[in-house]
Amino acid sequence: MKTYNDYLTGYKRGFIGFTTLSVLAQSCLGAIAAMFILMGGTSIWHMIQLFFVTIFCMGFNAAVLSQQKPKFVFAFLIVSASCSILFSLLNIHYLFA
Numbered sequence: 001m002k003t004y005n006d007y008l009t010g011y012k013r014g015f016i017g018f019t020t021l022s023v024l025a026q027s028c029l030g031a032i033a034a035m036f037i038l039m040g041g042t043s044i045w046h047m048i049q050l051f052f053v054t055i056f057c058m059g060f061n062a063a064v065l066s067q068q069k070p071k072f073v074f075a076f077l078i079v080s081a082s083c084s085i086l087f088s089l090l091n092i093h094y095l096f097a
Contacts (some may be wrong), residue, residue, distance in 0.1 A: 012070045019064050022077050030057035035067040036091035049087050056080040 011018050019027040033053045040046050063073050 008071060008074050009050040011074045015070050015073075019073065023061060023064055026057060026077060026080055026084070029081055029088070030054070033084040033088040033091075036088050036094060040080050040091050049091070053084055053087050056083045 013094065018050045030053055034050055037046050057080055058074075060076045063076045068076075
């Protein structure tokens with residue numbers, strides 16, 4: 001928990017700059033995850049994965065644009081990035097097929 005609080009404190013201190021960078025990075029992570037998912041096909045399972053990646057990425061961007069509190073934005077960034085990374089790892093094998 002100490003690590004989380006340390007990162008949150010740093011994020012709050014440079015909120016404007018980190019928010020700009022995190023929107024860019026999260027959008028790229030989401031795009032990569034979407035690419036890997038769609039490389040696997042268009043089955044219902046792939047569309048469900050794509051739905052979750054899209055919703056979490058758009059939700060994070062909406063949290064930033066609606067000027068939510070830094071703690072909420074930081075938590076949403078962690079959830080959104082984790083979701084994108086998880087689905088990327090689940091579908092990366094299509095890159096080598």
